[in-house]
Every structure is written in C-alpha cells, then in structure tokens.
Amino acid sequence: MSSDVSHKKRKRFKRGKQRKSKEESTDGRRDGHKSYSDIVKDNKDYELYYKTQDIISESEWQTFMSCLREPLPSAFRLTSYCKSQTIALRNIIESDEFNGSVGDKSDTMNGLTCIDWYPNRFAWNINISRVEIRKSQSFRILQNFLISETDSGYISRQEAVSMIPALLMDIKPGHRVLDMCAAPGSKTAQIIEMLHSEDGSSDGAVVANDVDNKRCYMLVHQSKRLHSCSTLITNHDAGGMPNFYDTVDGQRVVLKFDRILCDVPCTGDGTIRKNYDVWIKWNVANGNNFHGIQLRIAKRGLEMLKKDGILVYSTCSLNPIEDEAVIASLLNLSEGGAQLEDVSTVLPNLKYKKGLEKWKVMTREMVCIESVDEVQEKYKSQIRESLFSPKNAKELNLNRCLRVLPHLQNTGGFFVAVIRKTVDSLPWESSAQTPAPNESTEVSKPEDTQKGDTYRQKKKRKIYGYKEDPFIFLDNTDSDWIKIKDYYGINDSFPFEQLVHRCSVGKKRNIYFLTDAAKRVVVNNQKDIKLINGGVRLFSRSDDKVNPCGYRLTQEGLPSLFPYLNKEHVVEIEAKDAKQLLSSDNMALDLFTGSERLKELNSGCCVLVIKRDAQQTNGFPLTLPICCWKGKTSMRAYIAKNERIHFLRLCGADVTETDAVRSTERERHKVKNEANNEVLDENQPIKTETIESQT
Template sequence: MGRMGRKNKREKKDGAALSWGTKNKNEGYDVVVKENSAFEMYYKAQKIVPDDQWESFMYHLKEPLPASFRISGHRNQGKAILKIMEGEYFKALTEEQAKPECLTWYPENLAWQLSLTRKDIRKSEANVKLHNFLVSETEAGNISRQETVSMIPPLVLDVQPHHKVLDMCAAPGSKTSQLVEMLHCDEGKAPEGLVIANDSNNKRCYLLTHQLKRLPSPNLIITNHDASLMPNFHIPTPGGGKDVLKFDRILCDVPCSGDGTLRKNLDVWMKWNSANGSSLHGLQYRIARRGAEMLSVGGKMVYSTCSLNPMENEAVIHRLLVEAKGSLELEEVSGKLPGLKYVPGLSHWVVMSRVLTAYATPEEVPEAMKHILRGSLFPPKPEDADKFHLERCLRILPHQQNTGGFFVSALKKVAPLPWEAQERKPIVAATNSTAVVSTEVESTKDNAPRSPARKRQKIRGFKEDPYLFFGEDEELWPPIKEFYGLSDTMDPKLLLTRCKEGKKKNIYYTSPMVRDLTRTNEDRLTIINTGIKMFARSENKGTDCGYRIAQEGALAMMEFMKKRRVVITRDDMTMLLLNDDMNTPPEIHSFSSGAAKQLHEIDTGSTLMECYEDGLHIVVVAWKGKTSVRAYVAKCDRIHYLRLCGADLSKFEVNKFAEKERSAQNDLEEKDENQGQEDVSIDEGHKVPVDMDNVEKEIPVDIDNAENQAPVNMDVVVKEDAVAE
C-alpha cells in the first residue's frame, strides 16, 4: 500500500483525526484545531477531573505551555545565579502577565515558571537579555530549561550521595541531571554512590551523553539497553567472585502516549484515540516489573508518565501490586512536595475500546478483542480496592497550576518478589560483533512462583571503543603526577583511556564503583559513556608534561592537586576571561602583584586559576606561557564566570532583532546606491530612474528565529521532557 493509501486508511479508521487547518500557499498552515471529541468523552468517563473544573481543564489544555526552568543545585554558584537572575533579568519583565513564579515545592527556590511561553521569550525584543541568559547558562549546565512537572519524579525518589541509582528510560536527560545533582549534594565530599542512565534508543543515548556532559560527574554510566529486558549488573566480591547489583533507587519514567503534553505537542490533538494507552500498557508493565526485580529490598522505585490515561498509570501499578503479593507497597509522597496541587490516584476507571465502547469486566470483552483489552487493564474489585492504596498515586492536571499533565507514584520494596530467586547465574555468549545476554533463574523451592522466561537480548548499536583503565605500571602516570603534584590519595587505577594503540588523546576519571562496574560488565553490556575528561593531550612545546588539565575535570582535580594552583582576584579573573583573543593573551605583568608573583614561580604549562571572593569559588583552567596566560574554557563557561564576577557582557550578547534591523538598513542603503548608479540620462537636467520595484532582491532570513512547525510524529511513543531548544 502506498503512502496515500495508508494515509486515507488511517483517517477513515481514526474518527478522531482532525485537520491541521487550511493551508495558505505563502504562509504555511493555520493554527491547529485544538479539539477532539473522543478525548473529551473518554476522560469525562474516567472522572479524573471534577465536574466543576472541566471547563478550566479544557481551557488550559488549549493554551500554550509556560516556560519553566531550574537552577542546578549542586554547584556552589547556584545561589549567586539565583540572585543575579532575580535582580537583573526578572526586573526587566515589567508586564504583570510576565511575572515569574517560584515553584514553592522545589527546594531552595531553585525552580521557576514564567507566564511567558518559550516562543514569547524567543520572539520578543523586550526579552532578549532573558533569552540570552537562559541559553548561555543552559549550555554551561547551570540552568535546565525543563518542564515543571518533569521536575517532580527525582524529588519523590529522594536520592542520597551513597545511593546506587538506575534511570531506566533516561533520554533526553533532564530528570537524570537532577539525579546527578542530588547525588552530589554534599559539595565537600565525593559521593559513594552512582547513577546509571539507560535508554533503549542508541541515538538518544548519544544525545543523553551530550546533555549530561554539562554536569560532569565521575559517578555516572550511560548504557544502551531495552529497559524491559535490562541485563543484571555484576559487581566484584572480595573473594574474587561476582554478585548481582541491586539498586537503592530506580526511576521508571516509561514511554507513553503523551496526552499530558497536549499543550506543546499539538499533533496529539489530531492523533489521540482511546487505544493509545491500552496498546502501551504491556510495555510499560514489563519495564516496571524489570525495575522492581532490580530494586533492593528497602529501596524505592518511582513510576511516572506524561499521560493522563489510567490504562498507562493506575492499571500498570495495580497489576504490579497484584503479582508482587505484598512485596511492593505504594508510598505516600505528597508530603515531599509541599504546595503542589494534584488529584489522588483512581481506584476505579473505565476500560474502553477504540470506538469508546465501555466494558465493566474482562468477561464482557468480545473474544476478538481480548488480545487488546486484556484483563490486566481493569480496575480492582470494589471490595479489594482499599488494600492497594492507589489513591497514594499523584495525577497533576494542567489547570491546577498552569502546567502539563503528569502521573507519578512511588513503590517501596519491602520483601523479595515472589518469583525472585536467591541465586542468578549469568549466561554470556559473545562474538566479535555482537553479544547475547540472558539470565538463568534458579528457585530454591520447586513450588516457588517463577518469572516468565526472559528473552535473550541482542545488543545492538555502534561498537564502542574499549575502556582501558590504568594499571600499576602505566607509563603515562609518573610525569603527570609529578608535574601537577598529585597526592598519593589519587588512585591511578581510576583513570582510563579509550585508545588501545597510539597516542592517548584524553584521560578520563571515574569513581571506584564506576570503575568496578565498567571493568566487570564491559563485555556483557553496551556502555556508551563513563568518566569525566580530566586530561587532554597537548602538543605545546616548552613544557615537561604532555597533558593539560581539562576544564571538565578541574573541580575533581582540586582534591588531589598540590602544584600549579594560582589564586587570583576578581579583577584578575575578569581580565583573563574577557580577553578571548588567543593571539593576544593577557601579559603576566598585567595581573595583580600577588597573582603575577605566583605565575612567575611556575613553569610553562597547564594551571588552575582560582578566585575566592564574596563566597564564590571560581576555578578556570589556563595555559601559563613564558610571558602571558590564556584561559582554556568554552565560550558558555567564559560568559558564566564573567557573569558571576559582575563583568560587562555586552561583547557576548546577541540581539537578533537589532541585527535584523541593521541588515535591513544595509539592504536599503545598497538599494539606494544601486538605484543611483542605474539612473539613465534622457537629456541635460532630466533623468528617468530604473523601476526598482521589478527588481527581485534577497532578504536575509533569520534562521534562529524560524519556527519549526513540523508536526510531532505521535506514531512513536513520547516522553514528556522533550529536548530543550
């Protein structure tokens, strides 16, 4: 069947499909018609919204989603950024409707929501400074432009520095970055735990890697596996054997139909139908069940979706609780989110077919539809409902605090699952190109409940470079240790490279637990990335060390580095960072006397420049030459540190509106000049101008300002926290 045939069939089959509006040849599509009668009928029947709030609920669904963001809480500059933001950027928002709102349920006033949409911020010249601020600080990793409801699951999970944390469906990474921040909440001490961020999509794993590089952590591993078939992680035991790692915290933010994202994913209005949720129920359950298996007794798992549908939410939780037979319990979590408005989870819901036929019991479902409307979709019997405490789940509705829709629940594991064995023996078969992983489950009792046999998982995707950790006799280590005065407490066995032969370009640093997990599981699992870049190879001459410090690893280096650290003033730091011309770096004599004295005492090479003033601690990697010093930092970090120093940032600011106006003015002047040159003389004193109205002229297009109006492909299941623009 051709494309047109498939399209026509789909439109006939789905009575809820709507038009994108009339198409104008020159202007594109009109505004999407934000209506879907099937959606309204379905959710009125589910009673997720009180009757007297229905109109407000629908009104907010049709309104654009406000912009929201949070300040990264684990960095020592977080409070300073908050102060700058409130004092400088929020004051520029003079209109009442643009007044920022602090999200009171988020700790330390670090999360904010604006009445402006992202488009408002991007399109208005009045908001240029705010837009530049958000973009540069997001790129530097100090702000996360994240939807409000997306911030909730990590708070409910309550991660501590010693926890072993698994994010099963992590991409694009906004929630994962929160988990990493929480792991590093004690800035004076390196955490003992770790975060493993997994996603089933190989390309999204690389996006995840890019996003999380903004928050460099040696306690992070990124993997690429189907979450419903997630292999066990093995850890070495003191006796030389291996054990299965169980996690203290697991985030299970599963793929979903995404009807809670109607305010930003307009395509959902067209493609929504009642079968979307029931078709995903099985996958969501399998992921949640696998998460429960990987959870330690006493641990907590948060299950969340950006869907309002009980088939994807309460039905999944109910099914899991039934099969767990008391080993899992729903926790009350509303107390962790003071001020958050929500409605409790449902204990009863209505199962409907695609054409909105309701069925009260599984027995009522026609035989031909039983493979679609399975028994696990149905609510508990009224007499059993109370024992599951489904009201402890939270559903956030868009009209309650002007957000997207969301569902979140927390499960505590109080005992081993009925089908869990006391011993698991890994079976690994490997070839040069692929690896196949499965797990054999042995029960201690012949009559013990058994888990359904798990399918063997074929590990796909790009073949990753190896993770080669330093050994005791690594020849690269002694000159690096000597040059930077690294203490004996820094274990070189925590350093790794990704190059088997030839010169090692970069050297990465990991935590002890990450090292052990990587070495033990590298041949079994698809590990996409781990470690922070601590050293980069330098070809500069005149230095005794062939590796310079990478800005990404600067803070981690400070714990061990005794040499080549220069303390400078705020004015010194400002001068160093404002000078971004690599050909004319600041001369040493232009620094303050104390800084200049320190610089003269060290040889040529990489160094750390540190500023301690007014409670701020700024660390910048620089290259000290014979007579000058230049900063080795990315532009976004340069702007961030200058902002903390209170410097004038006008040279870095981009005003696309002013640039567009200047471009138009230049075009006009060029047009006038051309017109003057093309005037034709008729006779002395009389000239006839050329008709320039018929001369076509190119007008520059502001690409950054162009809107991408391509509809979202809702044939692919979505997750709520889409990638920040």
C-alpha cells in the first residue's frame, strides 16, 4: 500500500515539473493554454465556410458575426414534474418583489425576461453570461435563488436552444422513451418531466444512455433531482446499442420505443458564444469526420423506433454535413420507411431558418468538391458519398428541418429534425434480429437460458465489464415489505411488485420504486443491458429501536408513495408552523398549532402536509408533503437543506439570508475541493450531513 502511494506522489510531482517548464500564457497560467480573455474571436476558415454554404444572407452576415462575438445570455427553465409547485415558483419569479431584487435597477437591458416560445412561461432568460452573474453583486440574490432551486430539482439551468428537441417529441404519459446520447442530462430531465402527471406520479419509462461510464453518473444525479421512478440509466455505445426486449402474450419480442432522442456528438460550432475554443480549433475536417458517427447513431435509433414513433435528431452544430447530410442519407436508406414531420406550428414564436436542399462539401484545405467522383485518394476515408447533397433533396422535404441561428433571438446555434417511422421493418434490417417464438421469456433467471445464450451473455459481460449490482424485485412475502406495509399502513392497492433493491448479499440498504414500464425493461433485459441505475428511493434502512419496521420514508419517494399512505401517519400543519419547522433543526411539539394531533403520533418517521389555497399562492392551490421524524417532545424535518429552502419559499418565507448562507457554504466546499484537485460542478449539490435518526 505504502509503495503504491509513494509511486503516485512521484508521478504527481513529475507532472508538476512538466507544467512549470511550459510557456506561460499572458494571464500567468503555466499549462500552456490561453485564457478566454486571450482568445481572438476570429476564424477566417469558419467565415468562408458558412458564407459558401449560403445559410445566412449577405444582409444578415455582419449581424450574425457580431452576435457570435457576444457572450451567450444565461437561461433556465422551471421543471414541471409537479405542476402546482412549478406554477407557484413561476408566480414568485414574476412578482414585482423578486424582479426588484434582480440586477442593477439602472440597467434595463439585462433584466429577467420570459422566453416567449417556451410553453406556459416556464423558461427565462437574462441577457448576461453565467460568469457575469456569478461575479456581479447586483445579481447575487438571483444567483443564490438559481443554485438552491437547481439543487432541489425545481429549476434546470440549460441553454435556451437545447430546450427545443424535447418540446418537439410529442411525449405522452405512458410512452417508452430512449435518449441515446443523454449526458449531461438536461434534455433527459425534460423528457422525464413530460411523463409526470400533475400530482408528480409517473408512468412510462425513460432509458437514458451514454457511452461514457462516468458521465452516466451525471445522469443519475439528474434523475435523483427529479424524484423520477420512470428512469433507467444505461451505459452503451449509441451506434451499437443492443436490442431491448419485452414479453407479450408469453413470447419474448424486441422492444421498440415510442420516442427516441438522438442528440448526437458533434463539432459544437453552434456553442461558439460560450465555448471560445471553437474560434481556435474549428476546421472543416472535424465536421466531415463526425458525419459517419452521427449517421450510425441515427440509423440505429431508427431501428429501435416503433412504427409511427418519432425520432428527434439534433446537434449544436450549424454545419449541413452534420445536419441535413445525415438526415438525407438516413431517409434515403429507409426507402420511404421514414419521413420528416412538419413542426413549424408547434413553437409559434421560435425563429429559425428552414433546412437546406443544397450544400457544399470541402476538404481541410477549404477546397470545394462537387461530387464523390472528385474525391482524391487521401480523402476517401473521410469524404464519402453520403456527405453530398442528394438529387432527390426536394422530395425528402429537408426544408422541414429547423436551424436556429444565434442572431435571430440572441441564442446559441442549433439544428433539429423530427422524423416519423412509417414501417415495422427497415430495408437493411435482417430477420435475425427477431428472436425465435420459443425463446424463453424468463430472461431474469439464468437457469432458463439456453446454452448458446449463456455463452453470449458471458462474452458480453466480458466486453462491457458489468460491475453494477443486480436489480432484485420484492414480492408480497418479503419480510421487510410486510413490516413496512403494516407500520405505515400502506394501501393494498400499492403496486408492491414494482419495489426493488440492489443488495445481493446481506440486509437491504434502500428500497426503490419503478414504474411498471421501467420494471418490464429491467426484468426482460437485465442480463443483456448494462444498467447503471434506476427508479426512485422510497425507503431507507433505519436501524433504530424507535422504528419497529426498520425503514424510514424518504422525501424523494413521497410523490410516488403519498397517495397510498394511511392517514394515521399524515398530519396537516399550517404554513406558519412549517416555516418555523423548516427554519430550525428541531421544533418543540407544543409550538405547533393543534399540537395534540402530533403528540398522538408514535415516535419515528411521519409525514406532515402543508396546504395552501389558491388565494395564498396567487391562483393555484398547493399540497406539500414533507418527511419528518417525531421524537418524544419535538419534530424534525427529514429533508436536505436545499429542499428546505424551496419549501420555505413556497410557504411565503423570506429566504434571502438563508440562500446567502447556503451560497457561502457552497463556496467553502468549492475551495476545499479545488485544494484537493477536484472541480465542483455548478449544478452539483453540496453533500449535506446525514440527519440524525432521533430528535
């Protein structure tokens, strides 16, 4: 052990010496890289390329280029998985009191404005960059508000244009949705929200996939923020994703998804306003290279889509080689099996340019090539026939694609195409992809798997390196479930068969809940698919003498469990009592209005409900269940600090000071982590201390 540590120290010391030997940049950096302030926002090849493509008219060109050199405005949206809370939060944002505390009163250009093309006034824009918001004292209240509500899951800080794809997917409750390249997860979060009903309950399933194992855990964070019981995180190469299976009438069949998002890897030149490196690194060859990867992913996505399902293809690139060329190739390969949808009326206030029917293909040296016959030998591996404009471009309706240009509405650049599949099977698909009718449906039981299948399973496990714990579902004879059900008085109608744990050895630490659709995905695919995470935590082990069932409730699981709870464990309290409870570690029972009802509760975990009528919330009634722990003489809210702030805000409390304290804590954690060579992501929540089991 000691030799390993000393070896690591020697390596780290060596790297430090190497850094010091590099030429310092003008801001004193020793890593040889330029700071953003040193980057000259100019790239002649970039300008020549897009002038040649004729995407922007001559009269707009200077406006377009000037916009690219301006910092990207900040944007955020209100998450809508619980609509009543979303509307209450929107009312706070729209209040004169809140707007009066945001920014410099003399600067009317940088105020908070609603994004008019986003439905229900749930998305907002502020005309300064995120960096400027962090640095400006006049925006400190807004910054603290955004951080605390983002940590709680009620706000997502997301670039405005990246909100578009999910809005065009026409997702309905009950749909099975695949996000093929999901990390970091902002679009996935939107998809999850669309499956939720008004009370926060959910049906359907979202499979969020990413090729990078570490980035998959960013998706886990997104799912946890939204308290989602419908989400499964998988770790596969999107272009070579294995088939998913379902069981229908006792037969194992290939599962096809209702909706698929292909937000593919790209050059990202549409992000040039926030990623200044694009000015330095952009070249034509990058787009040509990405084209093949993008087409492979889109093609696999179309295979996994059901008939009459919708696939949305998107990039943050303006390059037609990564955009229209991919779509045209995909449609032609499908031979009429897929078509572009007209979505021009879905977002009426969104400004965009229609897709191109002709575009230019260039070499790295900026030489135009008119056809694949002109491609020199040295470029043949990079420039293929699928890059060129097809002769039938007009028949493909490529003008139905959307290209969002930054200068049109002061955003980033983006491309979206909405495709509907019109056939069951595509021309290139083989019948071998459909399993034989007599294949076993009990895919979760290894003893029922055929020998050939067992060999393939072992081989796949070796390739992918499966290390995740298995999903083990409970039944009504499980001793822990019987105790939990009896103690909390959970209704018989609760779907206990959707409860799952992941401890193959020893006691269960946590019990999770999945929607029926998500459970079916797990049961039928657990051995073939690398599942990282799934479901929402409903119960957490609490080895405490006070709690005879051995498990406490969790705040994130309440939206799924609350409708089934016995009222003996649920007590309604007034907003004024809730403010005091959430503002302190413990609150004496005698201080509650109507404390007798609370005193009747057994010690242990319980649920207090805050109800606010429409008059109190400016037009929309609120029901806010919070998880608590009752001691002998006091009560404690059993929720994280950031979520306390959210509930206090909805109860009408002034949380300015609390937000400021929380921000200070965050900065302290950030400094500490940076000292340990770790970078704390802006959206990453601070670890809060574990709440004591007794008050």
